[in-house]
Amino acid sequence: MPIFEPGLTALVEKNHAEGRLIFTTDAKFGVEFGKLQFIAVGTPPDEDGSADLQYVLKVAETIATHMSTDKVIINKSTVPVGTAEKVSTQVQTVLNERDSQLTFTVVSNPEFLKEGAAVSDCQRPDRIIIGTDSNVAEQLMRLLYEPFNRNREKIIVMDVKSAELTKYAANCMLATKISFMNEMANIAERVGADIENVRQGIGSDPRIGYQFIYPGCGYGGSCFPKDVQALVRTTDAIGYESEILKAVERVNFRQKDKLFSYISKHFKLDQYPDAIKGKTFALWGVII
Numbered sequence: 001m002p003i004f005e006p007g008l009t010a011l012v013e014k015n016h017a018e019g020r021l022i023f024t025t026d027a028k029f030g031v032e033f034g035k036l037q038f039i040a041v042g043t044p045p046d047e048d049g050s051a052d053l054q055y056v057l058k059v060a061e062t063i064a065t066h067m068s069t070d071k072v073i074i075n076k077s078t079v080p081v082g083t084a085e086k087v088s089t090q091v092q093t094v095l096n097e098r099d100s101q102l103t104f105t106v107v108s109n110p111e112f113l114k115e116g117a118a119v120s121d122c123q124r125p126d127r128i129i130i131g132t133d134s135n136v137a138e139q140l141m142r143l144l145y146e147p148f149n150r151n152r153e154k155i156i157v158m159d160v161k162s163a164e165l166t167k168y169a170a171n172c173m174l175a176t177k178i179s180f181m182n183e184m185a186n187i188a189e190r191v192g193a194d195i196e197n198v199r200q201g202i203g204s205d206p207r208i209g210y211q212f213i214y215p216g217c218g219y220g221g222s223c224f225p226k227d228v229q230a231l232v233r234t235t236d237a238i239g240y241e242s243e244i245l246k247a248v249e250r251v252n253f254r255q256k257d258k259l260f261s262y263i264s265k266h267f268k269l270d271q272y273p274d275a276i277k278g279k280t281f282a283l284w285g286v287i288i
């Protein structure tokens, strides 16, 4: 496996050996194979920070080019509100060029897994968001997710745009918690309080909770930076000033200097600029 995820190798090997999992680069085969077509390609930041939809739309074109039966197209990539409409337009355009009467529906089904816990997050999701206004698509999605929906009802069905926004709202809320705690840590440092005591003191309130309130050198990873940025670009585009999200980004940007300012202070670099010359630093837990 080119990536490390606990439990993934065994799962892939078993299901591949038993014929339930097939890998192919043959797009036609992939499209003809299933009624449900998942789009789960990257949506990296474009030059201006908005989500680059070229890969999503390319897959939509591929599906439309090869489909020979009606399809449910499920968008699992994190995409701005309105993307399902763009996917629909793309598919319909190609079908029109093909002079095809085939029909399809586009469902939003955002993914909430964390890297490093992908398998368990996938098999035991907190919630399964299904954005659709089609009854048929909803029933198919319910059937698909039945094995992951046994111990309680986890499926939440809503309109497509709300589902698209739910994904950004979740990541932005978590990023906000982190930036808030980083702000508190900076205040604690200046007033002589210990942020670890504060963390435990506020986390014990179930309305706040212990999760995502660890201060550090700013949030990173594959999603928070790009997703907060993408929602900011969305708000800019609709002429709404998102003050909280912009502050979350500013605090995060500033926090990245934190580690270096500690190093500088520890080695008194302002007095001894060569103090770290030739030294080797170990950074634990850094993901590149």
Ligand SMILES: NC(=O)c1ccc[n+]([C@@H]2O[C@H](COP(=O)([O-])OP(=O)(O)OC[C@H]3O[C@@H](n4cnc5c(N)ncnc54)[C@H](O)[C@@H]3O)[C@@H](O)[C@H]2O)c1
Pocket: 040, 041, 042, 043, 055, 058, 059, 076, 077, 078, 079, 111, 112, 113, 114, 115, 222, 223
């Ligand atoms: N990584 C996460 O933890 C995570 C969690 C939730 C949601 N997401 C979202 O899921 C989406 C994918 O993220 P990722 O981390 O898996 O990205 P990734 O870049 O690791 O993987 C995307 C894959 O899509 C393939 N691809 C690109 N264009 C293609 C095409 N036209 N046809 C077929 N394959 C194509 C790429 O080769 C690549 O293997 C993003 O929108 C991301 O925001 C990611």
Ligand SMILES: O=c1ccn([C@@H]2O[C@H](COP(=O)(O)OP(=O)(O)O[C@H]3O[C@H](CO)[C@@H](O)[C@H](O)[C@H]3O)[C@@H](O)[C@H]2O)c(=O)[nH]1
Pocket: 078, 111, 112, 113, 114, 115, 116, 171, 174, 178, 211, 212, 213, 214, 215, 216, 217, 218, 219, 220, 221, 222, 223, 224, 227
């Ligand atoms: O209290 C905390 C918790 C996290 N982080 C940082 O936040 C970033 C994100 O961490 P984590 O959420 O564990 O990893 P991701 O794989 O980026 O997962 C996030 O992004 C995914 C992609 O959208 C979502 O699916 C997940 O629900 C969401 O947690 C990392 O830089 C962490 O160091 C903190 O600084 N303090």
